[in-house]
Amino acid sequence: MKNERAFTLVELLVALAIFALLAAFAYRGLAVMMDSRESLDRDSRKWRDLALFVGRFERDVQAALDRPAVGPSGTAQAPISSNLDLGGATATGLAVTRAGASLYANVLAAPQRVGYRLAEGRVERLAWPAVDAAPRAQVESLPVLEDVRSLAFRFLDRNLDWRRDWALPATQGTPLAVEMTVELGGGEKIVRIVEVPR
Numbered sequence: 627m628k629n630e631r632a633f634t635l636v637e638l639l640v641a642l643a644i645f646a647l648l649a650a651f652a653y654r655g656l657a658v659m660m661d662s663r664e665s666l667d668r669d670s671r672k673w674r675d676l677a678l679f680v681g682r683f684e685r686d687v688q689a690a691l692d693r694p695a696v697g698p699s700g701t702a703q704a705p706i707s708s709n710l711d712l713g714g715a716t717a718t719g720l721a722v723t724r725a726g727a728s729l730y731a732n733v734l735a736a737p738q739r740v741g742y743r744l745a746e747g748r749v750e751r752l753a754w755p756a757v758d759a760a761p762r763a764q765v766e767s768l769p770v771l772e773d774v775r776s777l778a779f780r781f782l783d784r785n786l787d788w789r790r791d792w793a794l795p796a797t798q799g800t801p802l803a804v805e806m807t808v809e810l811g812g813g814e815k816i817v818r819i820v821e822v823p824r
Contacts, residue, residue, distance in 0.1 A: 719743030
């Protein structure tokens with residue numbers, strides 16, 4: 627008769643312990659991979675949103691027109707201004723009179739008044755209904771960048787001096803360039819200088 631030998635209880639417990647350790651290591655490795663993927667997705671989304679915002683800002687400034695505007699409160703506004711007329715309230719940021727969006731190569735599109743401001747930790751792009759807005763006209767705002775600590779603008783004047791404010795339409799005209807500085811929630815600081823067309 628053959629001498630058949632079975633596993634002892636100790637051998638089974640050792641095998642089970644080894645299997646449990648391998649399963650725990652595999653689960654931990656999978657959790658680390660999932661966390662890394664979420665972190666990469668979050669960072670990718672942050673940098674994509676930043677690139678879209680900076681591109682939109684550059685296009686708005688590069689399409690600037692030397693045309694003053696009238697805000698919803700009835701006050702004259704410079705073509706490029708550091709004061710935002712929100713109809714009854716003012717805020718600091720950037721407002722630009724720009725050439726209208728060209729649909730189907732239509733170069734006769736109406737000019738637009740757009741702006742940027744920081745509100746509650748996010749950058750908003752503002753759009754006035756017309757360059758010369760009617761009294762109490764509603765300004766539309768669209769969030770374009772989240773998790774922002776600060777947003778600042780500077781303006782290069784004709785003496786090549788940087789100024790923090792630009793608002794008087796009659797005396798200043800348009801600046802030579804606009805500098806935008808954005809500080810993100812993670813501490814990253816991005817600076818862009820865009821030349822204003824002549």
